[in-house]
Amino acid sequence: MALLSIVSPFLNESGSVADFAAFTARLAAELQEAHGLDLEVILVDDGSTDDSISRFRGVLGGNWRIVELSRNFGKEIALFAGIEESRGDYVMMVDADLQHPYDVCIELVSTLLADDNLDAVYSVRDDRREESVRKAIAGRLFYWLINSSQRFAIPENAGDFRIMRRNVVDALLKVRDKRRFNKGLYAWTGFRQKGISYTPDLRVAGDSKWSKLSLLALSLEGITSFSPIPLRVVSGLGALTGLFGILHGLKILFEVMFYGISVPGFPSLMVAVTVLGGFNLALLGLLGEYLWVAVAEGKDRPLYIVRRIHSADGSP
Numbered sequence: 246m247a248l249l250s251i252v253s254p255f256l257n258e259s260g261s262v263a264d265f266a267a268f269t270a271r272l273a274a275e276l277q278e279a280h281g282l283d284l285e286v287i288l289v290d291d292g293s294t295d296d297s298i299s300r301f302r303g304v305l306g307g308n309w310r311i312v313e314l315s316r317n318f319g320k321e322i323a324l325f326a327g328i329e330e331s332r333g334d335y336v337m338m339v340d341a342d343l344q345h346p347y348d349v350c351i352e353l354v355s356t357l358l359a360d361d362n363l364d365a366v367y368s369v370r371d372d373r374r375e376e377s378v379r380k381a382i383a384g385r386l387f388y389w390l391i392n393s394s395q396r397f398a399i400p401e402n403a404g405d406f407r408i409m410r411r412n413v414v415d416a417l418l419k420v421r422d423k424r425r426f427n428k429g430l431y432a433w434t435g436f437r438q439k440g441i442s443y444t445p446d447l448r449v450a451g452d453s454k455w456s457k458l459s460l461l462a463l464s465l466e467g468i469t470s471f472s473p474i475p476l477r478v479v480s481g482l483g484a485l486t487g488l489f490g491i492l493h494g495l496k497i498l499f500e501v502m503f504y505g506i507s508v509p510g511f512p513s514l515m516v517a518v519t520v521l522g523g524f525n526l527a528l529l530g531l532l533g534e535y536l537w538v539a540v541a542e543g544k545d546r547p548l549y550i551v552r553r554i555h556s557a558d559g560s561p
């Protein structure tokens with residue numbers, strides 16, 4: 246019988262444990278009946294400091310394992326640890342806070358199973374409700390930056406909530422990027438993928454673990470690991486300013502030689518110094534961002550460290 250793995254990373258989600266257990270139990274029953282699928286639940290504890298694990302152990306039924314990481318590694322890495330532990334012919338990634346609606350899970354599964362030619366089905370978050378104009382513009386710019394220079398396109402607003410066949414999962418596992426931008430990697434692997442749109446539910450308990458700052462950091466990750474455009478824009482600007490400086494210098498030389506006009510030095514000097522200095526600093530910072538990515542990849546540390554694996558039958 247085919248096996249479907251549910252992979253869910255969690256960080257201090259003790260408030261939604263009971264609902265999550267009910268959610269997976271219902272899913273197991275329905276998938277068994279409608280599609281003849283077995284279900285395994287792979288939870289990844291991404292360094293929780295509350296009692297989430299013992300609560301999960303208390304209420305989970307059926308076939309489950311909890312991969313307890315040695316500390317917080319971030320959701321992108323936790324998901325990787327989860328799919329590495331999974332054994333399913335299909336893998337579906339669902340958040341432990343139950344923001345991914347039950348019906349959409351069923352829809353993901355049935356869309357994939359209905360079409361032999363599909364390798365993965367991803368979900369596209371449709372939160373026009375809360376979308377501000379500023380956020381929409383920033384999002385557009387972000388996707389334009391990372392999509393305008395490559396052979397594959399990263400779909401806008403597609404998240405980690407998706408189902409994949411084993412071939413896609415194995416491809417993802419081969420990508421050992423340490424600074425991971427999952428949305429980019431899903432698209433990078435290629436395959437036949439299809440998107441369905443959904444509106445996320447509200448959180449059952451607790452608050453989002455992403456601050457504005459960590460979202461910004463993730464976007465930067467996306468840009469530095471998928472786009473050379475910022476570097477090119479800044480080098481282009483640098484070349485332009487340099488050219489402008491040369492022309493300006495020639496003009497001054499011409500005026501002095503043929504008209505005897507002496508230019509007031511200080512203002513023009515200040516302009517040159519501040520403009521060029523500013524560009525220089527900006528480019529240095531940008532170079533540093535890319536270098537930081539290169540350094541992290543070069544260190545060859547493991548992606549994550551497991552402290553323990555908890556399982557239904559108690560075996561290690």
Ligand code: UDP
Nearest residue numbers: 254255256291319320340341342453454455
């Ligand atoms: N999460 C995680 N590690 C982190 C941050 C979040 O495993 O460092 C989990 C979190 O417990 C949740 C999922 O990732 O199950 C999505 O996080 P969250 O709900 O905070 O994000 P949002 O839904 O607001 O995008």
Ligand code: MG
Nearest residue numbers: 340342344453
């Ligand atoms: Mg959430």
